[in-house]
Amino acid sequence: MDARSVKLNVVFSTDCIKYPLTGIGRYAFELARELQQREDKIALTWLHGTKVRDSLAVASESAQSVQSLKRKLQNSRTVSEIYRLTFPLLKTWSLRAYSDHIFHSPNYYLPPGVKHCVATFHDLSVFHWPQFHPAGRVHLMQKELRKTVSRAAMLITDSHYTKRELIEFFDLPEERIAVAPLACNALFHPRIEAEAQAVLDVYQLKWRHFFLYTGTIEPRKNILTLLQAYDRLPAAIKKNYPLVISGYKGWDNTELFRLFDKGEREGWLKYLGFVAGKDLPILYSAATSFVFPSIYEGFGLPVLEAMASGTPVICSNATSLPEVVGDAALMHAPQDVETLTAYLQSMTDDAVRKQAMISSGLAQAQQFSWSLCADKTIEAYEQVAKFI
CATH class of the missing domain: 3.40.50.2000 (Glycogen Phosphorylase B;)
Incomplete structure (x- = not known):
């Protein structure tokens, strides 16, 4: 496939776009909005949970109580294990009709058996600083992130620092990792x-x-x-x-x-x-x-x-x-x-x-923009597209 001449079909996971919209959720939302402007290069479909959608989900503050309950449940080792085993399989089933698409998870995790995957790896703190995370989260993430590294055709990091960490910790080739620096939206500007x-x-x-x-x-x-x-x-x-x-x-x-x-x-x-x-x-x-x-x-x-x-x-x-x-x-x-x-x-x-x-x-x-982040992300997609 010639990635330069054919529009790329991409399924973008939106699970992390939820209230409260903290770091990773904000990254996913801003990147998704910028990718929507690149209709000349990519055609986007959205996976939210186990449902494939045609439109981007928007984080709602009314969902606060639901997310609070989910966080409490996921701090349980038993619940984390059940979640780890079942939820990815449901995602795989949902994506079965999209085998010719590139699948991008902006929040580490990749389901099994899905081809042409890209994952954004934001940091390696769960490996280097496990004491900075709840035990249930460490238990889940250490297992799943190792699987992500083996499943991903390409990995994306927010910084060159994290790229170096990935290369050294997992002994990965440099060309398998793209750096797409984050940015902030136009609301952040000087005021009087x-x-x-x-x-x-x-x-x-x-x-x-x-x-x-x-x-x-x-x-x-x-x-x-x-x-x-x-x-x-x-x-x-x-x-x-x-x-x-x-x-x-x-x-x-x-x-x-x-x-x-x-x-x-x-x-x-x-x-x-x-x-x-x-x-x-x-x-x-x-x-x-x-x-x-x-x-x-x-x-x-x-x-x-x-x-x-x-x-x-x-x-x-x-x-x-x-x-x-x-x-x-x-x-x-x-x-x-x-x-x-x-x-x-x-x-x-x-x-x-x-x-x-x-x-x-x-x-x-001014050295950072969501446009640049999207450019670098699409470059990663294009690397994957060579093998579709």
């Missing part, structure tokens, strides 16, 4: 104070007078180090620049939420929970700085969203984050509390440094 005021009023925040962290509340995000660093700041800074934390409640976070409660009582911390998608870009643009001390990231989309919003970024120098921020951010070793504290304070008293970071961050963010 008047544009943000209504949202700031809702959350009782002041323009450019708070630090922001957003991400799932879980161990690998290293939020405890952030709290320790913030606690070292002078009392006046903590009073005038509260730490605002937004994110879905993940797991193993009982101690963190105890500290959140303490910080809220003392007036220097605000936990907002999972912020609505329409409000989050406003908060990014209104923060004095975005802070992201994560220990492990396959890409680190929040730092890109912050830079695109015209907000200085402080982040760890771990894994893929230097690849995303380039020279635009202040980076620290994940556990370096002292340096992180110094960086936080500099964002309140060094206007020249802040402005330079805003400018370099905006320039760095």
Whole structure:
């Protein structure tokens, strides 16, 4: 088959496009929307669960209670095992009429017996840092991800860091892995104070007078180090620049939420929970700085969203984050509390440094786009199409 002259038929899995639309779900949704614009190159069909559809599913906030129940069930080892054995077979059955299509799973997993498969591998944390995941998730993912590697005709990663990890851990040839960097949508852009005021009023925040962290509340995000660093700041800074934390409640976070409660009582911390998608870009643009001390990231989309919003970024120098921020951010070793504290304070008293970071961050963010991500994804499809 000549991939250059024939439109590619692609079945795209949408299971991860669900409420709350966190990292992987947002990637899948944005990529899917961009691929829809490439009708000259690909014809798209969608697999949601075990149903093949003609239209893209949209995440609904009304599905929150259903997803919460599913997460609780999947934390059970027994339920995870039943799910692992049965659900992929049902997907295989649903795809039986699409044997001449390329099947793309944007969230690791591939069903058995389906030809011409592509999977996006976002990171290898389940192998390198199993302590950062619930036991039930590790049990499921380690088994299934090994199967994905053996089943996939091509693998896609979000970063060159993860590509190197895949090559080294699974002893894979370089040409079997494509890198398709993530991006952020047009909602993330600089704003003036008047544009943000209504949202700031809702959350009782002041323009450019708070630090922001957003991400799932879980161990690998290293939020405890952030709290320790913030606690070292002078009392006046903590009073005038509260730490605002937004994110879905993940797991193993009982101690963190105890500290959140303490910080809220003392007036220097605000936990907002999972912020609505329409409000989050406003908060990014209104923060004095975005802070992201994560220990492990396959890409680190929040730092890109912050830079695109015209907000200085402080982040760890771990894994893929230097690849995303380039020279635009202040980076620290994940556990370096002292340096992180110094960086936080500099964002309140060094206007020249802040402005330079805003400018370099905006320039760095322009290097990433969903159009580029779609281009690189289609290149991976074309490699698979050679063998159909």
